[in-house]
Amino acid sequence: MHELGLARGIVDLANASASEALASRVTIVNVQVGRLAGVEAGALLFCFDIAAEGTRVEGARLVIEDVSVAVWCIPCDALRELPGIQRFRCPVCDTPSGDIRRGKELEVTSIEVES
């Protein structure tokens, strides 16, 4: 359970960006979480409210964009989206691929603020 630490990281980033943008309050925090980021969305949402207390982010809504994993398939010469994270094989031709091109994201993309 490391989501509280991550939630604090999110709040710090959002708080700093809001401060820089001279905004008094953050209403929405948009984050991208890749399926290989090792994050449990429910736990992150729960921790976010606690981490936001007493900051400009207090009361904001955390919007989590779930990013699926995509690998590069050499025989297909194409980017292939995987349905899960347990089977790193091209869903079209079944060739194994560990060439991960997407799915490890863990970032704050934007915030909505009130000024």
Next chain:
Amino acid sequence: MTSTRIVEVRAGILKKNDELARVLRQRFEEAGVYAINLVSSPGTGKTALLETTMRELIAGGARVAALVGDLETDNDAQRLTRSGADVKQINTHGRCHLEAEMLNEFLDAWDLSQLDYLFIENVGNLVCPSSYDLGEATRVVLLSVTEGEDKPLKYPTIFNSADVALITKMDLAIPCDFDAAAAHAAIQSVRPGMRVIELSSKTGVGMTEWLDALAEGRRRTPAARPAA
């Protein structure tokens, strides 16, 4: 009247750890020390493996040290000191993983350029350590035969983040009805092409292959650069 607007942020949530890990990696490379991060669930045999490994490396003339993460005790560090290696304990006080920041103060106590191998034994946990880069050159994940062959499918993220997998406690494979083929298939499913070594710290089975893999990693580490 209040107005709302969107502010672009585009910043990694683990940016601070990633940056510190980058600094650590550079520090390890400049010192010419090969850093290995060991991750697994509790009870997989990380400490037993390290004890045997470090004893063998030291017998071969290598200079070895270990940083050991643990929630509360220093039992593991005490055990590992018996191998003759220089060992330091990091107590995380309830935190479920090591972070790059926790390593710094301990590393400052050593002259890294006088080391060949630095082992970092992470807190026993198959979830959280996967997200935290410690600047290691190689991440090794352990799976013991007592755990079940499908563990990699249950915890794909950490297996996917590792470079080498060790199947430990092979001396118990038969009593546990361990299906090695199923375990290998599960590992290859979540991390195609990953090197897998079966071993037992108790009987020594597979230890030569593991020590060879370490020596290979050590050879790939650049030699220490003289201080400017």
